[in-house]
Amino acid sequence: MEAQFKKPCKETIRMAIIAMLLLIAYIPNFLYWRFDIHLPLYFTFQSNIIYIGLFTAWGISVHYRIIQKQVRGYLISISALIVFWIILRIIKYYLVDDMYLDRQLWYMYYVPMLLISSLSVLVAMSLRKPENYRLPKWTGIVMMLTVLLILMVLTNDLHQLTFSFPQGKVWTEEDYKYEIVYKLVFLWEVLTAFGTLVILVAKCRTPRSQKFLWLPFIPLILCVLYAVLYITGWHVLRLFARDITIAFCLLFTATLESCIRVGLIQSNYNYDELFRASNISARITDNNGRTFLSSESVAIMDKEILCQAQIEPVLFPQGIRLSSTPIIGGHFLWQENVAQLTKMLAELENINESLQGRNITLQVEQKTRLRRQQLAQQNRIYNIMQSQTKDKVYHLSVLLDRLENINNIQILKQIAVLTAYLKRRNNLIFLAEDSSEIPAVELKYCIRESVQSLTLFGISCAYDFDLKDPLPFTEMTNIYDVFETIIEKSLDTLTSLHLHIKKEHVGIIMTMILTAHTDLSELHIENLTIQQEDDEEWRLIYCIGGEQK
Numbered sequence: 001m002e003a004q005f006k007k008p009c010k011e012t013i014r015m016a017i018i019a020m021l022l023l024i025a026y027i028p029n030f031l032y033w034r035f036d037i038h039l040p041l042y043f044t045f046q047s048n049i050i051y052i053g054l055f056t057a058w059g060i061s062v063h064y065r066i067i068q069k070q071v072r073g074y075l076i077s078i079s080a081l082i083v084f085w086i087i088l089r090i091i092k093y094y095l096v097d098d099m100y101l102d103r104q105l106w107y108m109y110y111v112p113m114l115l116i117s118s119l120s121v122l123v124a125m126s127l128r129k130p131e132n133y134r135l136p137k138w139t140g141i142v143m144m145l146t147v148l149l150i151l152m153v154l155t156n157d158l159h160q161l162t163f164s165f166p167q168g169k170v171w172t173e174e175d176y177k178y179e180i181v182y183k184l185v186f187l188w189e190v191l192t193a194f195g196t197l198v199i200l201v202a203k204c205r206t207p208r209s210q211k212f213l214w215l216p217f218i219p220l221i222l223c224v225l226y227a228v229l230y231i232t233g234w235h236v237l238r239l240f241a242r243d244i245t246i247a248f249c250l251l252f253t254a255t256l257e258s259c260i261r262v263g264l265i266q267s268n269y270n271y272d273e274l275f276r277a278s279n280i281s282a283r284i285t286d287n288n289g290r291t292f293l294s295s296e297s298v299a300i301m302d303k304e305i306l307c308q309a310q311i312e313p314v315l316f317p318q319g320i321r322l323s324s325t326p327i328i329g330g331h332f333l334w335q336e337n338v339a340q341l342t343k344m345l346a347e348l349e350n351i352n353e354s355l356q357g358r359n360i361t362l363q364v365e366q367k368t369r370l371r372r373q374q375l376a377q378q379n380r381i382y383n384i385m386q387s388q389t390k391d392k393v394y395h396l397s398v399l400l401d402r403l404e405n406i407n408n409i410q411i412l413k414q415i416a417v418l419t420a421y422l423k424r425r426n427n428l429i430f431l432a433e434d435s436s437e438i439p440a441v442e443l444k445y446c447i448r449e450s451v452q453s454l455t456l457f458g459i460s461c462a463y464d465f466d467l468k469d470p471l472p473f474t475e476m477t478n479i480y481d482v483f484e485t486i487i488e489k490s491l492d493t494l495t496s497l498h499l500h501i502k503k504e505h506v507g508i509i510m511t512m513i514l515t516a517h518t519d520l521s522e523l524h525i526e527n528l529t530i531q532q533e534d535d536e537e538w539r540l541i542y543c544i545g546g547e548q549k
Contacts, residue, residue: 021050022250048090051246055082058253065260065267070126070133074119075256075265081112081119082249088112089245103157103171109245110153110185116252117192118146123256124199127265142192149188152181178231186227193220193255200264215262219254226251282334284327285310292330299335309333315342389425392418409457410492416453417491421484424449425477432473440467446480447499450487454497463499467508475544479510482525482542489523490516490538507545514538 024047059079066072092105121142125135156162157171162181165171197216230244259265276295283294287310289303301322308314309322310331316322319339324331396418403411424446431438444465451461479501487494496515501508513533520538521530531539 018054021054024050045090045094048086051086051249052083055079055086055249055253058257059083067266067268068126068129069131070129071123071265074123074126078116078119078123078252078256081116082253085109085112085245085249099172104154107154107156107162111150113248114146114150114185114188117189117196118142120196120252120256121192121199123265124196124203127200127203145188149181149185153185156181186231189227190224193223193252197255197259200259203264216255216258216264219251219258223248223251223255280334281336282332284330284332286330306333389422392422392425396422413454413457414488414491416456417450417484417487420449420453421480425480425484428473428477428480435470437470437472438476439470443467443471443476443479443501447483447501450483451497451499454487454494459494460496461499462497464501466500466502469503471508475508478544479508479542482528483510483512485525486512486514486520486523486540490514490518490520493517493536495536507543510542510544512538512540512542514540 027047056079059076062072062075062079066075088105088108092102096102096105122135122139125139126133152159153162161179162185163176164179165176197220200216226244226247256265260267276293278295279297280295281298283298283306284292285306286292289306289310291306299320305314305322309324310326310333313324314322315338319337319342320335321338322333322335324333326332396415399411399415399418402408403415428438428442428446431442444467447463447465451463454461483499487497494514494516498513500511503509515536516538517536520540521532523530523540525542527543529541529543531541533539
């Protein structure tokens, strides 16, 4: 219960201090107006310092209370204009002896006076709008009219349309008349003030404040009534409330503060009451676990538990969890029922364990399946290799058997050529598994390795390779197979070889010029042209992908 009475008590003390300061500031002026008692200048300055301090403090409080950025800026500007007005008043009455400057400072009063009422309209228009809200264009007209009236007042010495002075007399505040511009200024002040309230009431969305919407009208009506009585020169007002600057500033500030208190201007006022009435079970504590503010639905707990919750969440047997987060000067703690959540977590853990077991089984099955697929793929590739090279493998095995009985250089030569061929030929089969087309450089590698096996036995070899584009597997293997067949046919008597492979518009052409004492005309290969240059020199041209040029 102490927390509930803490704020009203502070509010009462604050209002009492403000009232006391206003009374202290009012007494020197009252004694002078009512009884013509002149106090030392120190007391007069003290009164003005009090006024400046109060309005400055109100501006600072606005900075902390008002939520919306634009509204906060306009209200702080109003506070600054009020302080500026009081400073003008101090300079005029206590620091200036020149009559001309005194009159100009009097005119300057209307700068903050008009700007304050105009800024109040901007405050009302900015309420309940986003931070990037742009004021409508007609508010620019409001400010233009305000500036125009200010200029008319400041230049009164040129036209006397605001205040008129008797001819032939010194122009002072003691003997003047109100003219048309002054009446426009007064009318503009009333229109902007009441227009502000009308806009505020129209935008009000706080149900509780509907009972108190009349509250801001009280200081506003008093302000208008004061202005009327002041202009008419009512003697009672002149005796008790002669300072129009302070009266206007106090009443206008009271109007704005009333709008804040009843909710017409959004602020963080009464957030503690909202916190207590909320259905969230929460509290605000200091670092020692002492509760400063709590909602009505919060459960009573010991300080030890609250301090423990500041370190880590505390879970109670009933399924209630107490959590906290640090804030400036303490911690925010809230309690929530997590019984259903705890039950769901336990069920999820059981499901997770079951899924983990099933996942392990699936992983084992997947590994087994992949292993089977790999073996099947390997077997398939081996079967392809066996079907495409079985004749060569058989021939190689026969040569190896013969080599055991007869150590012949010709047998070694054939074994070297067959070994190089089988290695590169099987490699092409592996490459064909990844892509239907094989890079042309792979055919170059095949030719190079076969040529190297020939040079080991003193056969002079040279080759030119002029292919860049990838080739289909069938075309590449056909070229290599034809090359191998020709080499094996002429191997016993082969002494030199020159090979040229290129691509033309008719297709890929492989030209082989070799020297061998072997009849190569017996070769019968499709698209292979055989020409005998002399007794031992042969030219063989193989074309694939089209007719020979």
